Amino acid sequence: MEKLMRLMEEKMMPPMAKMAEQKHLRAIRDGIISTLPLILVGCFFLLMINIPITAWKEFIAPYAGDIVLPFRVTMGLMSLYASYGMGYALSKSYKLDGISGGVLSMAAFLSLNIPLNVTDKATDKALGWVLKMEYLGGAGMFTAILSMIIAVEVLRFCKTKNITIKMPDQVPPSVARSFEALIPGAIVITLFWLVRVMFKVDVNEIIKVLFSPLVSVAGNSYLGVLLPTLFICLLWASGVHGVSVIGSLLRPIWLVLLDENMAAAAAGNVAQNIGTEGFFDLFVWIGGSGGTLALCVLFLFSKSAYLKQVGKFSIIPGIFNINEPIIFGAPIVLNPIIAIPFIVGPVINCTITYIAMTLGWVNKVSIMAPWVLPSPIKAAMSTNDWRAAVLVIINFMIALAIYYPFFKMYEKNLLKEEAEQLEAMQAAESN
Numbered sequence: 001m002e003k004l005m006r007l008m009e010e011k012m013m014p015p016m017a018k019m020a021e022q023k024h025l026r027a028i029r030d031g032i033i034s035t036l037p038l039i040l041v042g043c044f045f046l047l048m049i050n051i052p053i054t055a056w057k058e059f060i061a062p063y064a065g066d067i068v069l070p071f072r073v074t075m076g077l078m079s080l081y082a083s084y085g086m087g088y089a090l091s092k093s094y095k096l097d098g099i100s101g102g103v104l105s106m107a108a109f110l111s112l113n114i115p116l117n118v119t120d121k122a123t124d125k126a127l128g129w130v131l132k133m134e135y136l137g138g139a140g141m142f143t144a145i146l147s148m149i150i151a152v153e154v155l156r157f158c159k160t161k162n163i164t165i166k167m168p169d170q171v172p173p174s175v176a177r178s179f180e181a182l183i184p185g186a187i188v189i190t191l192f193w194l195v196r197v198m199f200k201v202d203v204n205e206i207i208k209v210l211f212s213p214l215v216s217v218a219g220n221s222y223l224g225v226l227l228p229t230l231f232i233c234l235l236w237a238s239g240v241h242g243v244s245v246i247g248s249l250l251r252p253i254w255l256v257l258l259d260e261n262m263a264a265a266a267a268g269n270v271a272q273n274i275g276t277e278g279f280f281d282l283f284v285w286i287g288g289s290g291g292t293l294a295l296c297v298l299f300l301f302s303k304s305a306y307l308k309q310v311g312k313f314s315i316i317p318g319i320f321n322i323n324e325p326i327i328f329g330a331p332i333v334l335n336p337i338i339a340i341p342f343i344v345g346p347v348i349n350c351t352i353t354y355i356a357m358t359l360g361w362v363n364k365v366s367i368m369a370p371w372v373l374p375s376p377i378k379a380a381m382s383t384n385d386w387r388a389a390v391l392v393i394i395n396f397m398i399a400l401a402i403y404y405p406f407f408k409m410y411e412k413n414l415l416k417e418e419a420e421q422l423e424a425m426q427a428a429e430s431n
Helices: 001-018 024-033 036-048 055-067 075-091 098-111 139-158 171-181 181-196 203-220 222-237 244-266 277-284 293-300 305-320 324-329 338-359 377-383 386-430
Strands: 115-121 125-130
Touching: 024 075, 024 139, 024 244, 036 055, 075 098, 075 139, 075 244, 098 139, 098 171, 098 181, 115 203, 115 338, 125 203, 125 377, 139 181, 139 203, 139 244, 171 181, 203 222, 222 244, 222 277, 222 338, 222 386, 277 338, 277 377, 277 386, 293 305, 293 324, 293 338, 305 324, 338 386, 377 386
Parallel strands: none
Antiparallel strands: 115 125
């Protein structure tokens, strides 16, 4: 294990750390994360019409369409919001105007969605131009990412080559920035108009076809949930923020899968996709990556003064799924003893959860609940299934059992070190 950890530290950490800071991946991560408050609010309204109580469902049914509207204008427009957030983040990383980059990215994304002039067949009344929401939610996330990259890179190219309209110094900065983005904006809008309207290339459909195998694998296959679990834990154990690296790559896919599940829940149907981000957050790593809440509990009862102290300041954050205190306090990073259960435990929990969902013993995740909620409560809310809370508790007990022998081994080493330090201190005092 020590050789593996050394190999990962020397060979894997440098490129992975570099990948985590890659401008485009970081912009995708930050842009998508910026949409989470809207998504959580929308999910609250979706939860209202999906509370698993028959009397409540019968009462709420006549009002379900109105109640679910906030969900449709938040989660249903997620890619639209993300396109702005990602464009803003990437522009700022290039030291460009963030607002201009965000607006250009959003305009480019919208340019790939053609509005329709709709008429009400019942009344023969023209309703005006309507933009379909089909690809404005999670299904359009890859298109939003592509649009953002092209738009901001055009903006950067024009700025670097000084292809902008310069305004006098006395012009307010906000107005000057708008004119600086005029030429890049014209290039971006014209380019996307040519692609979508003149050449009739449906980028959304092309991306959907290209990524459908990947989405299918990530959505319902065992490898689709096992590999992210394994790599995220391996990276964390090596000192690299695993979720930051792997999440930047896979979060668009996870959101597409969640969007499909949420749409099914909103329509009163059964969610089909297993591999959403909630699968990992709720059932695989309870208390944070590696399932470290179990380790927090074990540390609380440790005979080692140091581990007991780490347990005390880690347990409360761990209950609310914040585990940086124990990851760096134990430490777990580059610690061969604790790294083994940190990797093995989530792999076992991932396998158990996948089997339970595949066999229909537990509902799939169809609602995004606030991530800081304790896992059993969050799991029941996110799946509309009380059995999910039971599964969380089972997985937690399994994590406890897996961590225990390695915890005792680590505790024994620390107790020996603490005893030696105490003897040295006493010897120094006696002299």
